[in-house]
Amino acid sequence: xxxxxxxxxxxxxxxxxxxxxxxxxxxxxxxxxxxxxxxxxxxxxxxxxxxxxxxxxxxxxxxxxxxxxxxxxxxxxxxxxxxxxxxxxxxxxxxxxxxxxxxxxxxxxxxxxxxxxxxxxxxxxxxxxxxxxxxxxxxxxxxxxxxxxxxxxxxxxxxxxxxxxxxxxxxxxxxxxxxxxxxxxxxxxxxxxxxxxxxxxxxxxxxxxxxxxxxxxxxxxxxxxxxxxxxxxxxxxxxxxxxxxxxxxxxxxxxxxxxxxxxxxxxxxxxxxxxxxxxxxxxxxxxxxxxxxxxxxxxxxxxxxxxxxxxxxxxxxxxxxxxxxxxxxxxxxxxxxxxxxxxxxxxxxxxxxxxxxxxxxxxxxxxxxxxxxxxxxxxxxxxxxxxxxxxxxxxxxxxxxxxxxxxxxxxxxxxxxxxxxxxxxxxxxxxxxxxxxxxxxxxxxxxxxxxxxxxxxxxxxxxxxxxxxxxxxxxxxxxxxxxxxxxxxx
Amino acid sequence: xxxxxxxxxxxxxxxxxxxxxxxxxxxxxxxxxxxxxxxxxxxxxxxxxxxxxxxxxxxxxxxxxxxxxxxxxxxxxxxxxxxxxxxxxxxxxxxxxxxxxxxxxxxxxxxxxxxxxxxxxxxxxxxxxxxxxxxxxxxxxxxxxxxxxxxxxxxxxxxxxxxxxxxxxxxxxxxxxxxxxxxxxxxxxxxxxxxxxxxxxxxxxxxxxxxxxxxxxxxxxxxxxxxxxxxxxxxxxxxxxxxxxxxxxxxxxxxxxxxxxxxxxxxxxxxxxxxxxxxxxxxxxxxxxxxxxxxxxxxxxxxxxxxxxxxxxxxxxxxxxxxxxxxxxxxxxxxxxxxxxxxxxxxxxxxxxxxxxxxxxxxxxxxxxxxxxxxxxxxxxxxxxxxxxxxxxxxxxxxxxxxxxxxxxxxxxxxxxxxxxxxxxxxxxxxxxxxxxxxxxxxxxxxxxxxxxxxxxxxxxxxxxxxxxxxxxxxxxxxxxxx
Numbered sequence: 024x025x026x027x028x029x030x031x032x033x034x035x036x037x038x039x040x041x042x043x044x045x046x047x048x049x050x051x052x053x054x055x056x057x058x059x060x061x062x063x064x065x066x067x068x069x070x071x072x073x074x075x076x077x078x079x080x081x082x083x084x085x086x087x088x089x090x091x092x093x094x095x096x097x098x099x100x101x102x103x104x105x106x107x108x109x110x111x112x113x114x115x116x117x118x119x120x121x122x123x124x125x126x127x128x129x130x131x132x133x134x135x136x137x138x139x140x141x142x143x144x145x146x147x148x149x150x151x152x153x154x155x156x157x158x159x160x161x162x163x164x165x166x167x168x169x170x171x172x173x174x175x176x177x178x179x180x181x182x183x184x185x186x187x188x189x190x191x192x193x194x195x196x197x198x199x200x201x202x203x204x205x206x207x208x209x210x211x212x213x214x215x216x217x218x219x220x221x222x223x224x225x226x227x228x229x230x231x232x233x234x235x236x237x238x239x240x241x242x243x244x245x246x247x248x249x250x251x252x253x254x255x256x257x258x259x260x261x262x263x264x265x266x267x268x269x270x271x272x273x274x275x276x277x278x279x280x281x282x283x284x285x286x287x288x289x290x291x292x293x294x295x296x297x298x299x300x301x302x303x304x305x306x307x308x309x310x311x312x313x314x315x316x317x318x319x320x321x322x323x324x325x326x327x328x329x330x331x332x333x334x335x336x337x338x339x340x341x342x343x344x345x346x347x348x349x350x351x352x353x354x355x356x357x358x359x360x361x362x363x364x365x366x367x368x369x370x371x372x373x374x375x376x377x378x379x380x381x382x383x384x385x386x387x388x389x390x391x392x393x394x395x396x397x398x399x400x401x402x403x404x405x406x407x408x409x410x411x412x413x414x415x416x417x418x419x420x421x422x423x424x425x426x427x428x429x430x431x432x433x434x435x436x437x438x439x440x441x442x443x444x445x446x447x448x449x450x451x452x453x454x455x456x457x458x459x460x461x462x463x464x465x466x467x468x469x470x471x472x473x474x475x476x477x478x479x480x481x482x483x484x485x486x487x488x489x490x491x492x493x494x495x496x497x498x499x500x501x502x503x504x505x506x507x508x509x510x511x512x513x
Numbered sequence: 514x515x516x517x518x519x520x521x522x523x524x525x526x527x528x529x530x531x532x533x534x535x536x537x538x539x540x541x542x543x544x545x546x547x548x549x550x551x552x553x554x555x556x557x558x559x560x561x562x563x564x565x566x567x568x569x570x571x572x573x574x575x576x577x578x579x580x581x582x583x584x585x586x587x588x589x590x591x592x593x594x595x596x597x598x599x600x601x602x603x604x605x606x607x608x609x610x611x612x613x614x615x616x617x618x619x620x621x622x623x624x625x626x627x628x629x630x631x632x633x634x635x636x637x638x639x640x641x642x643x644x645x646x647x648x649x650x651x652x653x654x655x656x657x658x659x660x661x662x663x664x665x666x667x668x669x670x671x672x673x674x675x676x677x678x679x680x681x682x683x684x685x686x687x688x689x690x691x692x693x694x695x696x697x698x699x700x701x702x703x704x705x706x707x708x709x710x711x712x713x714x715x716x717x718x719x720x721x722x723x724x725x726x727x728x729x730x731x732x733x734x735x736x737x738x739x740x741x742x743x744x745x746x747x748x749x750x751x752x753x754x755x756x757x758x759x760x761x762x763x764x765x766x767x768x769x770x771x772x773x774x775x776x777x778x779x780x781x782x783x784x785x786x787x788x789x790x791x792x793x794x795x796x797x798x799x800x801x802x803x804x805x806x807x808x809x810x811x812x813x814x815x816x817x818x819x820x821x822x823x824x825x826x827x828x829x830x831x832x833x834x835x836x837x838x839x840x841x842x843x844x845x846x847x848x849x850x851x852x853x854x855x856x857x858x859x860x861x862x863x864x865x866x867x868x869x870x871x872x873x874x875x876x877x878x879x880x881x882x883x884x885x886x887x888x889x890x891x892x893x894x895x896x897x898x899x900x901x902x903x904x905x906x907x908x909x910x911x912x913x914x915x916x917x918x919x920x921x922x923x924x925x926x927x928x929x930x931x932x933x934x935x936x937x938x939x940x941x942x943x944x945x946x947x948x949x950x951x952x953x954x955x956x957x958x959x960x961x962x963x964x965x966x967x968x969x970x971x972x973x974x975x976x977x978x979x980x981x982x983x984x985x986x987x988x989x990x991x992x993x994x995x996x
Contacts, residue, residue, distance in 0.1 A: 236796035349610020350564040392791035
């Protein structure tokens with residue numbers, strides 16, 4: 024395993040700019056790492072030629088003094104982002120052979136900032152899942168193992184391939200998308216940093232839609248500063264996305280001065296849930312102590328509608344998905360299974376093209392929007408969503424950020440919870456409320472479970488206060504000194 | 514009240530119309546693709562119109578402006594807050610699997626439209642709402658023995674759905690409604706109103722009741738693409754419903770399809786088969802919020818609309834209601850009339866425009882105000898010759914025909930054909946004196962009380978001048994000499 028792959032994105036950026044190594048060398052090392060880690064099934068498509076050509080072009084730009092903020096950094100792209108002329112699957116059979124003629128705004132921004140593409144990472148089908156097990160291309164293995172066990176574990180989901188690739192040192196960073204926790208939960212399971220920015224911070228244009236009012240792209244990296252650098256390269260207003268927000272993208276690193284003295288950190292009582300393992304509470308308590316020691320002030324807060332967040336999410340997200348996925352009909356692209364009539368063709372194509380979890384959510388979504396049930400489900404969920412957002416607004420009158428655990432457990436075994444969708448949905452219990460409120464959140468590795476698996480802490484912030492979140496997260500990161508390595512590379 | 518007579522007594526029609534009007538705009542409602550009629554199939558399709566994965570709609574400001582202008586033209590309430598929702602259903606020419614439309618919160622609320630009826634009377638019909646929505650693509654079923662082709666050029670084109678209240682009571686009123694609506698849309702420049710190109714389409718909602726009774730069950734007839742067909746389909750559906758009702762049956766609430774070639778209609782789907790469209794606010798689009806002062810500025814830029822123009826023509830030109838109504842139906846005609854009427858007798862001009870000029874336009878294929886051989890200046894020139902006595906009104910008709918055929922102006926024709934009227938008192942006096950001298954017998958009779966003989970004298974003068982004598986002057990002269 025090359026040493027270059029163990030650098031953080033920040034270290035690689037500095038090394039490249041000092042001329043310690045070239046983008047070509049850095050990318051070559053990562054291309055080899057991607058190959059070496061194929062057993063994880065983290066990538067659906069590897070693009071080594073594109074990576075190396077991109078690296079050469081990057082070296083040329085640097086020699087001309089035209090280096091961007093991510094110049095020469097090899098990244099992996101979640102296979103939910105459309106990438107021009109590169110197979111884009113959304114982890115679904117129904118997009119068989121789909122090669123977009125266009126590049127998503129976020130990935131285009133990354134390439135414009137100088138980054139290099141290693142390939143497309145595996146994910147839950149249409150980003151629907153918390154285990155990466157719903158992918159048509161098979162589950163992803165978490166690079167971590169429980170101590171003394173060789174049983175494969177899930178990387179979390181839906182951005183499981185991205186989290187695994189970053190944890191296994193295949194990529195310096197990867198894009199993720201987060202609808203109800205799809206960046207933060209896999210980041211926690213794989214011991215990496217994952218950030219979901221404020222809704223509207225990154226353009227959704229060119230990202231295969233799951234639930235439009237919730238979907239948001241964000242960075243997954245091995246360090247907090249890495250996330251700051253990468254987010255700066257991804258974010259920005261996009262006139263092609265009406266929900267994209269026209270506020271300038273700050274230099275997030277500038278805000279990261281390590282000073283959290285006097286900062287008020289909210290500790291929501293509703294996030295202490297019966298049945299969560301004690302070690303989750305322990306790591307949370309540890310986080311509180313670290314921030315106290317750094318001079319921050321803890322404030323007990325209440326977010327009273329938290330318990331409704333999960334059911335609300337599982338109405339709103341499937342409702343939008345049932346409509347967003349209607350375009351996969353076999354008429355224009357992807358899979359088509361012939362039938363004698365148009366309806367038969369639809370049924371055959373969608374029946375074969377979608378997996379069980381996607382079908383479940385389409386059915387739920389169509390149900391909650393249907394005449395006679397609309398008010399009882401969809402409309403009520405929309406109203407509760409407003410109440411949840413109001414909870415946070417009220418809390419942010421008193422505090423600057425909120426600290427919680429990221430997930431209610433460490434990574435679980437591949438195949439576990441598959442027969443119990445509700446148990447699976449519970450994975451998102453700590454991440455979903457901020458998604459419904461459109462707020463930024465970041466997960467960072469804070470410690471290990473008793474059997475040696477990474478556990479994450481989550482910080483939630485105010486709209487467009489990603490800089491504050493990154494600052495606080497870096498203070499936690501420094502205190503946590505998380506330096507454990509997953510078994511696959513240690 | 515218009516009623517139709519059934520076997521068991523009179524029935525009243527209750528009609529409401531839903532009109533889909535294609536908005537004149539530089540591009541589609543949510544994409545930058547062009548919208549020219551008749552382009553090569555699938556040549557005006559953006560990634561958004563084809564619903565490629567990850568594509569997002571962005572509202573076209575011009576479409577919003579056109580809808581607001583139309584709302585203002587219909588004296589309707591403009592909603593500063595409106596919202597786009599998704600209407601979900603599957604069809605091969607609906608790429609997204611949903612149509613982006615407005616449901617609970619349309620951009621335009623209640624308004625009114627004034628119908629101009631045949632007898633010169635007017636009648637007010639309420640507008641329920643106007644909302645913006647995307648058009649679907651087109652399925653072509655006749656290109657291949659077993660498969661259908663899809664043309665997405667129309668996919669995403671902006672439509673205004675304009676819904677009337679059930680205020681119309683006859684096919685004639687429905688026709689008047691469509692003509693008036695089309696006239697307003699054309700005045701505003703928000704829709705070209707060409708029903709034969711599909712840029713204006715109507716669905717007819719109709720129910721029957723005994724006069725004074727509450728509303729009956731209605732049917733909706735779709736796919737009616739000319740004013741004549743709308744009227745036909747109404748007569749047809751009214752008869753069908755009356756027959757059912759008089760036999761003691763009940764009307765099924767259903768959607769029917771009109772077949773213009775056969776003059777029949779058939780059931781398309783019943784209420785039970787109706788789609789559940791699962792409307793919900795489109796999360797890709799923010800609610801549409803417009804500012805009151807923007808609406809005001811659009812209002813101040815509106816052109817003079819048919820009703821106001823008609824009133825002005827009556828007030829300023831003293832035109833009768835019928836003439837004014839005919840002249841303002843079309844903006845170009847009204848402008849043409851005003852140009853000709855400038856400094857001339859407005860009633861004389863109106864007679865000429867509505868009479869001979871429209872007649873010539875109608876019988877000349879391909880002719881319109883823009884390319885007609887006689888333009889406003891030439892028609893004005895002709896009318897001037899009548900006014901100053903150079904030619905008589907009767908001669909003018911002959912001159913007009915010659916102008917239409919040759920494109921020459923009136924005075925040239927009059928010159929070439931020597932049609933100039935003799936209004937020279939001296940010349941006419943000579944002829945009259947000679948006539949009196951040559952016909953003592955007739956003079957005797959006239960003086961003896963047979964005053965009708967004046968006509969004979971006039972005829973003789975006209976004969977002597979090949980019809981060019983100014984008949985008024987001849988009359989005057991004769992009376993002076995004989996009386």
